[in-house]
Amino acid sequence: MVEAIELAPDYYLSNFRALVDFVVARYERLLSAAELEFYTKFEALELDSQRLYVRLLSRKGVPSSRGALFRLGKLNYAEIDDLAQAAHQLVEGGLLQRDPVLALHEYLPLFSKAELLALSSTPLPQSLKRPAVEQALLQQESESPALQGALTAADTLLAVQAAGHFETFKLCFFGNLNQDLTDYVLRDLGLYRYEKYPLDGENLPFQSRAQIDQHLRYYDCLEQLETALEAGAEEIQALAEQLPDGIDNDATLHRRLDRLRLTLARQLERLEALEAADQLYQCCARPPARERRARIAVKRGDIDTGLVLCREILAAPHNEAERVFAESFGYRTAKKARRLAGWQPPAKYQPPTETVTLPPAPERVELLAAAFLEQASPDVEAGQLAHRCFYVENTLFNGVLGLYVWDILFSPVPGAFFNPFQVAPSDFRTPDFYPQRRAVFEQRLAELDSENLAQRVWRNYREKYGIANPLAAWEALPEPLLALALARIPAEHWRRIFERLLGDIAHHRNGLPDLILFPAAGGYELVEVKGPGDRLQQNQQRWLAYFARHQIPHRVLHVEWQQP
Template sequence: MGEPVELAPDYYLSNFRALVDFVVARYEGLLSDRERRFYHDFRALELNSQRLYVRLLSRKGVPSSRGALFRLGKLNYVEIENLPLAAEQLVTADLLQRDPALALEEMLPLFSKAELQACSPVPLPKALKRPALELALLELHDEAPALRNALAAGETLLAVQAAEHFETFKLCFFGNLNQDLTDYVLRDLGMYRYENYPLDRKNLPFQSRAQIDRHLRYYDCLELLDGALEAGPEEILALAEQLPEVSDGDATLHRRLDRLRLTLARQLERLEALDAADRLYRACARPPARERRARIAVTRGDIDTGLALCGEILAAPHNEAEQVFAESFGYRTAKKAKQLGGWQPPERCKPPTETVVLPPAPDRVELLAAAYLELGSPSAEPDPFPHQCFYVENTLFNGVLGLYVWDILFSPVPGAFFNPFQVAPSDFRTGDFFLQRRVAFEQRLAELDVEHLARRVWRHYRQKYGVANPLVAWEALPEPLLQLALERIPADHWHRLFRRLLSDIGHHRNGLPDLILFPSSGGYELVEVKGPGDRLQQNQQRWLAYFARHQIPHRVLHVEWQQP
């Protein structure tokens, strides 16, 4: 561990300025007049006013129709000198509003329960809980002006202005409105080192103002999601109508809108508004839209449509999970309807299985199984070169892939990188990840042999150690494990494993076996460990079936506890 990193008291201001400067440098032509004015007004402020504004903008405050509310007398920041003067300059710059006109219900949350009790024009029971107290005060209609005056006496209330403009800056920088300046803090603390990928203008995600506005509109709709889901079908459909149109080439917004429509449609299904749900699913280009439509059709007794949708999936599946669904659901539906035709029962994977009885211990069952496998057969002669077994789960093959395709992963694909603090390209967990880089990936896979793989992997291991990569868990890739894996696993096995991982990285990077065993005699074997009562998950079953099809050595080891 290195020395603890001590951040400057106003580290947040440096990070904020870096963010807005980054956006203006790359997107100034796409910003509105008000957004540009917001930037220049902020930059013209004295240092303490900048600090105060960023502090308040980063805090939640009390929401109101005038902006997030704060009490000046309750603010205390040791790094801000003359806080009232800093606030006054922000008021002059229209970045704060002093003592805005507020409804009483907007003022009450600013004050403590004791303060509300003290300012009440009439005595109220002290046992009242906060919500009941506020309700009782709001019901004193005739006394409302006196209460408002009593609360405001000696107080300066501040409402943050122009926060909506910063939303545009955040969107342009992060690509979403869910992140915040924490990423800078993690970098400054040394918790993350990021790859130095290019951020040239031609590859930036936003290329027009209309595109930015459509993303902002999407987030406006997302704010309404919970309310619509609770309200019912009419509100759900009304929200669906408000979703923005998508221009060609904006894969990010396509994905986001598909996820939102899938959520809306699934709730319509639960509410038995099946026609409306089906219409929304038709507007979705990604799984599981076709699966849900097939289920809806069969639920309504339209077997032909349900089977036709399963056939459509099998002809062009978006991913393996969708294909597995179509095979299983199509066969079961056809069998039940006595329309089997060409439908065949799905193949069932029966992996090689062994059951062992071990004494119970506090260690993880996978580590106990690894120790058992390293001992080999109890009846065998002592081996001067013992078996070696490592607990790897999803880290080994993902990690080697991440090292092998490092340069492709961080290549300047249009729209992949919004800012310098991304662990992965924005499309990493989507079906677009492989498609956008297909030519480069296919060429790299075609070049794969043992020597080429080892050379690239070791080069990136030495050059990039500690740099964030979504596939590489550095602490789980010790050199002895990596050395054995690159020596023992044949090139055609690496090729098969990499191809399946890349075909649907979002789903396939999970479910890999727990252990890799390197027998003393050579070769390797993948071992999935199941403790008492544990069962294979679907993604694990799909990996085991893939191993069987491609002669990749594997087995399932069931562990039972030795009875006392």
């Protein structure tokens, strides 16, 4: 059980300072003069001013052309002794702007409806909705400009400055602009313990200023995404042209750019701008770009191009899902066009299936099925061992893999780790994860035998227990389960399952069977449970077909409810 930890009132300041200090210590040569000046100005502030600035920087505020807006009179932080003095020092240091000159419509969201009604030069009905109140005030201001002065007189308005510089610091620290200082809070509360890995200069993800700028430009484009998608084809194409080119050896940036291009191209498809969509898909190196191009070609009546693309996929699929698409779509297209030469219908695997009838109960159907399978054990009183059945779903094989390859997961691959608080390398759920470490993974799998597996798993289980690992859910790996699994499952079966997991972790880490049964007579069996009306999902079907190809024992257990 995690012991409760009380955070200091200004814990956020310690976290902020640790972040910016970390970035300056490692990336000072890549930071701009303005970014370093921002850091120097902040360091020179008194504690209360630092606290206030980080508080405001961490809050959303009201967006404006001069920065996020706040009302001084609405701020209340117990750990800041003199808010007005703290704000004054920030204004003097250029990190806040007092009462910025703005258009009236930018000020209005700072005030409540009641306050706006009170400031109106002519009485307005209380029943008016807020948008109508704001519209009335804008009309008044256009006829007799005075309201803006009344608003600024009502309270001191503050606009946060230099927030864009902090974006660069966040990018360098987190590797993205989606995370925040919450990761520190989780660490401070003891909710996460992180593995220690080297963060030396050679392995830092950013090696040039141009690289940082291209990532920042990508995020600028990402902010424009929703607007472009709603605006239409021309705006989508214009946004696509603004995307950075990418940096050699920066797989993270190329993945992000591909993901954004795929989103833009998909919307072009929906808008029937098929040629523009196809051209954008051609700029993408990752799935499902070739799939979408094949669909577009067939939709436009170009059967030859569609089938050629399917054959290209089958010759070198990026992942299993892409291969399955090419087999199915290619065959259906060839059949419809009466060009079946060289095309075969995709094989469909029917797993062994059993149906049982159980009394309805509030427990999960998987747990009821596990209890049923255990009750089918031999007579324990006669001295025979009982069946053991565990609900494992996606936790057992992922967890054992995470323990077996722990050192490889956290090895210092260039660009994998941005900061000390990562549960996984940054490329963990991407197609680049396995190729980046192919040689060491292949060596580890080649040396896998029952003794080697058990030794590594138990050593890491004892030494690393509780440390965050992207594959290991500690609470789902009780020692009795691990002991039986390592003793009963043959090394070859572990190897085959690990190979498939590592080949495409993002897609294959899910869909594994619900239960593992350890019969009294020995061995094991994987059991997928389906309740009334439930059907096998595609990822589950693919796992079951894989088990069949490699003689891994499995079956599907359908549960029906007893009728009263």
